[in-house]
Amino acid sequence: MPLEEIAELAAWQRDLREQFPIITAHPELTYLDSAATAQKPRAVLDAVQTYLTTVNANAGRGTYPWANRTTELVERTRRRVKEFLGDPDPDGPSAVHFTSGTTEGLRTVARDWLTDHLTDGDEILVPFADHRANLDPWLEARQTLADRGVAVRVRELPYQEASGDYDHRALAGIVGPRTRFVAATHLHHVYGGDMNVHRIRAAVGPDVPICLDAAQSVGHLPVSVTDLDVDFVVFSGHKALALPGSGAIWARNARGPVFRPGGWDGTPNTVGCAALDAALDWLETAGMDRIARWTLALTARLTEGLRHLAPYEIRGCRHSLAADSTVQRRHGIVTFRHHDIPSDDLGFILFSHGFMVRADGLCQAGADKTEGSVRVSVHVYNTVEEIDRLLAVLATLG
Numbered sequence: 001m002p003l004e005e006i007a008e009l010a011a012w013q014r015d016l017r018e019q020f021p022i023i024t025a026h027p028e029l030t031y032l033d034s035a036a037t038a039q040k041p042r043a044v045l046d047a048v049q050t051y052l053t054t055v056n057a058n059a060g061r062g063t064y065p066w067a068n069r070t071t072e073l074v075e076r077t078r079r080r081v082k083e084f085l086g087d088p089d090p091d092g093p094s095a096v097h098f099t100s101g102t103t104e105g106l107r108t109v110a111r112d113w114l115t116d117h118l119t120d121g122d123e124i125l126v127p128f129a130d131h132r133a134n135l136d137p138w139l140e141a142r143q144t145l146a147d148r149g150v151a152v153r154v155r156e157l158p159y160q161e162a163s164g165d166y167d168h169r170a171l172a173g174i175v176g177p178r179t180r181f182v183a184a185t186h187l188h189h190v191y192g193g194d195m196n197v198h199r200i201r202a203a204v205g206p207d208v209p210i211c212l213d214a215a216q217s218v219g220h221l222p223v224s225v226t227d228l229d230v231d232f233v234v235f236s237g238h239k240a241l242a243l244p245g246s247g248a249i250w251a252r253n254a255r256g257p258v259f260r261p262g263g264w265d266g267t268p269n270t271v272g273c274a275a276l277d278a279a280l281d282w283l284e285t286a287g288m289d290r291i292a293r294w295t296l297a298l299t300a301r302l303t304e305g306l307r308h309l310a311p312y313e314i315r316g317c318r319h320s321l322a323a324d325s326t327v328q329r330r331h332g333i334v335t336f337r338h339h340d341i342p343s344d345d346l347g348f349i350l351f352s353h354g355f356m357v358r359a360d361g362l363c364q365a366g367a368d369k370t371e372g373s374v375r376v377s378v379h380v381y382n383t384v385e386e387i388d389r390l391l392a393v394l395a396t397l398g
Contacts, residue, residue: 002304002323005297006384013294016286017381021045030386032357035189035216035333035377037238040279044241047278048271059268070270074098077273081248084280085233086224093253097261098268101247102215103133105234106183108249109211110137112262114181115144117209123153124181125174125204128366129164131189134213135365138183157184163317164191165328168199175204182208184230186223187216190362190375191316192299192333194221201229209255215239219283220332220379221292231255237272241279246272291380295332298378298387300325302334305391311398313337315373335362335375341397343372350374353393 018024019041023031031039051073057066059074078096087094099105118124118141126138138154145152158170166184182204185195197212204210211232217223218233219240225233231254237246246269251259283291304323306312315335320327338346347359358375361367376390 002297002300005293006301009290009294009297012290013380013383016041017383019043020381023381028354030355030382030390032355032376032378032382032386032390034220034379034382035239035375036358037244038219038241038379039381040241040243040275041282043282044243044275044278047274048243051271051274056270059270060265061267073277074268074270074273077277080277080280081250084223084284085218085250086226087250088226093258095251095253095259097249097251097259098273099234099247099249100245100269101236101238102213102234103137105247105249106133106211106213107137107140108261109232109234109259110141111144113251113257113259114138115141117256118145118150118152118180120150120152121178122180123155123176123178124183125155125157125171125179126183127166127185128156129159130185130365131213131215132363132365133215134183134185153178157182163193163319163328164188164315165193165317166195166200168196168203171200172203175208179204179208182210184210184212185216186212186214186228187220187331187333188316189216189333190335190364190373192330192335192377193316193328194331197228197230207255216333217331219279220295222288225250225252232259237276237279240276241282242275243272245269246276248276286380292331294380295378295382296329298382298384299330299332299334301384301387302376302391303330305387306334306336306394309391309395309398311339311341312394313339332379333375333377335373337373338397343374346374346397349397350390350393353389355390355393 020039022039055066055069057070059071081096082090142152142154158167160167184197209231212230214233214235218235231252233250238244300323303321307321343359350357360372
């Protein structure tokens with residue numbers, strides 16, 4: 001299947017790759033760190049320059065044309081986020097709040113919504129082996145409540161040891177009458193697997209709010225709030241081809257109190273809105289389904305090659321490494337270790353050959369900081385030739 005996908009999408013991918021100036025300007029380098037931040041297509045860069053050179057103003061604070069057009073941009077981007085996430089009722093009760101990214105977004109949900117929603121003896125379920133951004137805010141919320149004299153129990157989402165996926169059968173056994181909230185991850189930032197959030201909904205029932213860390217999925221594969229049936233989707237704009245410092249919280253506002261961020265609304269990141277609006281348009285035009293198929297094919301090619309190289313251990317599910325595997329594949333992310341070469345050294349070696357990868361502890365909650373990994377993460381601008389050259393270099397390090 002990966003070879004068929006690659007052949008079918010090759011011409012489409014070549015055209016899209018040419019739209020990324022930083023990629024085409026450095027043919028000697030291969031960028032393989034898109035899970036950290038994605039590169040920007042020309043359409044996004046042009047949108048930012050056009051905004052800053054034509055109508056740059058503050059939003060919601062003026063009556064002159066530039067200010068009005070900036071206000072319209074911010075509101076249009078709110079609706080654009082709803083539409084991109086498949087909100088079935090963009091004019092309904094759901095809301096979009098802009099943040100600096102996923103970390104701030106999750107903290108906002110924890111600080112300004114969750115702490116007012118819980119009472120003494122309530123329980124929340126959170127991931128202890130995902131990105132720290134999806135653990136620390138919930139622990140901080142527990143401490144905030146404890147300082148108020150409210151005791152809330154934080155329980156760990158169970159994991160399947162073999163795959164790193166959530167153990168949905170075990171989860172059903174720990175959900176109780178005081179379960180009030182679940183935090184989960186859509187696409188794991190280390191294992192690259194879809195964490196099957198729809199099974200969490202089945203395990204916790206129809207009434208428990210679920211907050212989804214979608215940092216690695218929005219902009220990388222199709223995301224539908226209707227299919228996922230979650231209450232919050234939080235993501236970073238810079239991982240979805242927009243600018244750093246931009247992100248959003250989508251709130252369903254159907255379970256629990258209405259989401260209203262606390263404090264005074266200051267000046268919004270209007271440039272971030274211009275970039276995010278353009279990025280979502282670009283992604284939709286390119287086709288999220290085709291983007292996901294391309295990155296899935298590239299990661300299948302990488303795991304197929306790595307599994308034949310004895311010095312390497314691929315993290316995550318061991319049953320989905322072969323190119324023809326029918327088990328859940330890695331969506332754009334492959335993380336591995338060399339048995340003898342430390343990850344940071346391997347990262348330097350790979351850069352000496354022109355490859356830019358992530359090589360450290362990957363901010364995984366609960367992980368031993370001394371035991372790092374190399375993470376390769378791809379996007380639509382990456383090619384089969386880049387993956388094959390990477391495998392050739394890795395083969396020489398055995």
